[in-house]
Amino acid sequence: MRSLPVGKARYGLMLREDGMVLDGTVTRIGEQRYYLTTTTANAAKVMLHLEFLLQVAWPSLRVHASSVTDQWAQMALAGPLSRAVPARAAHPLDVSPGAFPPLAAREGAIAGIPVRVFRVSYSGELAYEIAAPADSGIAVWEALLAAGANDGIAPYGLEAMGALRIEKGHVAGPEIDGRTPPADLGLARLVSAKKHFVGSHLSRRPALADPARLILVGLVPVDGVPVRAGARLVEDAAASPPVAMLGHVTSVTHSPALGHPIALGLLRGGAASKGGEIVAASPLFGEAVRCRVVDPVFYDPAGGRQNG
Amino acid sequence: MDKAIPRSPIAGVGHIAVAEVGVTERWPLAMVEITAIPHVPLTRAAIEARLGLTLPPANTAHLGARTALRCGPERWLVVGERAAETLLPTQLERAAAGTAAITDVSDARTVLRVAGSAASALLVQGCAIDLEAMEPGRVAATSMARLHSLLHMVDESPSFDVYASRSYAAFLWDWFAQHAAEFD
Numbered sequence: 001m002r003s004l005p006v007g008k009a010r011y012g013l014m015l016r017e018d019g020m021v022l023d024g025t026v027t028r029i030g031e032q033r034y035y036l037t038t039t040t041a042n043a044a045k046v047m048l049h050l051e052f053l054l055q056v057a058w059p060s061l062r063v064h065a066s067s068v069t070d071q072w073a074q075m076a077l078a079g080p081l082s083r084a085v086p087a088r089a090a091h092p093l094d095v096s097p098g099a100f101p102p103l104a105a106r107e108g109a110i111a112g113i114p115v116r117v118f119r120v121s122y123s124g125e126l127a128y129e130i131a132a133p134a135d136s137g138i139a140v141w142e143a144l145l146a147a148g149a150n151d152g153i154a155p156y157g158l159e160a161m162g163a164l165r166i167e168k169g170h171v172a173g174p175e176i177d178g179r180t181p182p183a184d185l186g187l188a189r190l191v192s193a194k195k196h197f198v199g200s201h202l203s204r205r206p207a208l209a210d211p212a213r214l215i216l217v218g219l220v221p222v223d224g225v226p227v228r229a230g231a232r233l234v235e236d237a238a239a240s241p242p243v244a245m246l247g248h249v250t251s252v253t254h255s256p257a258l259g260h261p262i263a264l265g266l267l268r269g270g271a272a273s274k275g276g277e278i279v280a281a282s283p284l285f286g287e288a289v290r291c292r293v294v295d296p297v298f299y300d301p302a303g304g305r306q307n308g
Numbered sequence: 309m310d311k312a313i314p315r316s317p318i319a320g321v322g323h324i325a326v327a328e329v330g331v332t333e334r335w336p337l338a339m340v341e342i343t344a345i346p347h348v349p350l351t352r353a354a355i356e357a358r359l360g361l362t363l364p365p366a367n368t369a370h371l372g373a374r375t376a377l378r379c380g381p382e383r384w385l386v387v388g389e390r391a392a393e394t395l396l397p398t399q400l401e402r403a404a405a406g407t408a409a410i411t412d413v414s415d416a417r418t419v420l421r422v423a424g425s426a427a428s429a430l431l432v433q434g435c436a437i438d439l440e441a442m443e444p445g446r447v448a449a450t451s452m453a454r455l456h457s458l459l460h461m462v463d464e465s466p467s468f469d470v471y472a473s474r475s476y477a478a479f480l481w482d483w484f485a486q487h488a489a490e491f492d
Contacts, residue, residue: 032406060346062346063346064409069416070473071413103436111311112312113314133412133415134314135314135316135317136315136415136416139312139313139315143312
């Protein structure tokens with residue numbers, strides 16, 4: 001974080017002491033000031049973790065953490081035409097690709113309200129997140145809708161956000177379930193091999209390098225029928241019990257981009273199983289769906305859409 | 309583009325006014341948290357000079373045009389009228405000179421004024437504090453209607469200010485509306 005310049009965000013991974021992924025994206029908003037955003041469901045947990053570390057592990061640090069969850073209303077603005085919206089509405093921001101590259105963070109004003117604009121993308125599209133003081137959240141939201149009216153701007157909800165992030169293989173609560181270290185989620189590249197960090201010692205436990213661990217994969221139902229979140233991954237759903245459990249389905253959606261259902265799951269062996277088939281079984285519903293095991297990034301793996 | 313108009317999360321709810329107690333939202337307020345950075349001597353005199361008040365000791369508040377509530381060890385919440393205090397966070401940053409974390413939380417809290425002869429009787433239904441033993445000027449961090457809250461006894465009329473998280477503003481308002489009914 002020392003190398004993170006002011007006005008720049010970084011997708012980081014905060015780990016628990018036991019090496020499991022907790023959460024976190026960090027933006028440096030001042031020389032000595034950072035703004036940390038988390039998955040909504042993990043915000044309280046992350047705050048507790050920070051307080052714990054400051055009070056117990058490193059009471060000598062000259063650091064204070066404040067929860068500003070209620071202070072800011074933060075909205076995502078996503079889509080191929082999204083650049084036009086802050087270009088019209090946010091002053092005096094230069095949002096051209098050179099001046100406002102991916103992971104840049106700037107302060108500006110929308111409809112006279114001071115806002116923070118971040119070029120971060122959870123959807124995998126060209127996207128911005130805009131934070132306004134909460135009392136002005138609705139006003140800024142309306143200003144954004146007005147600025148994008150001619151481009152067909154439309155509000156999107158959590159279901160659409162879920163579809164977009166699953167297409168991109170972006171992990172959320174169902175995958176960050178307290179049992180997954182970074183490597184299980186395909187995020188080992190975000191972990192420093194050089195420096196010490198919370199969780200680094202226990203990350204080296206042999207069990208976390210076991211090739212039989214449950215690893216994040218993509219699943220495509222062979223017959224195009226939807227699978228259920230929570231379905232168990234097995235070789236043969238008709239086998240007589242006990243049936244070996246090879247993993248489970250974590251997140252499911254219909255992919256508008258691909259035109260068929262997709263799912264994310266944690267599967268024993270992970271990458272080694274890619275190209276093969278597995279059965280997603282939901283015995284309570286009498287369902288067994290044969291799925292192809294694929295890379296968890298279903299859409300735009302090169303990232304051209306979000307980095308354009 | 310027109311300048312946007314901020315809105316309270318419970319804009320338009322009006323007042324709760326029954327025979328013995330009234331509840332009113334205080335909005336719009338400026339609220340700034342001052343938290344001393346551990347192991348760094350706080351530039352207390354500069355901060356107090358800038359605020360024009362003495363930062364109050366444990367469990368108390370200074371009441372005035374600017375109110376300061378002590379809400380934890382070396383931690384205060386400064387409250388004033390929002391329109392008059394737009395520069396407050398920047399001014400405090402300067403006065404604190406890196407010895408305290410200054411955080412603008414103006415939009416982060418809902419503040420309700422509860423006043424009238426039944427104010428204490430209404431509040432005790434939602435919190436475990438012994439309000440009979442509470443005196444004007446006292447502040448308590450407590451659970452109010454199951455929400456983490458700051459309770460400030462403003463004066464002996466009696467009137468109290470309840471500070472809670474903005475996200476729960478509608479819930480807290482409904483709680484008071486429901487529980488005030490019996491004091492009509």
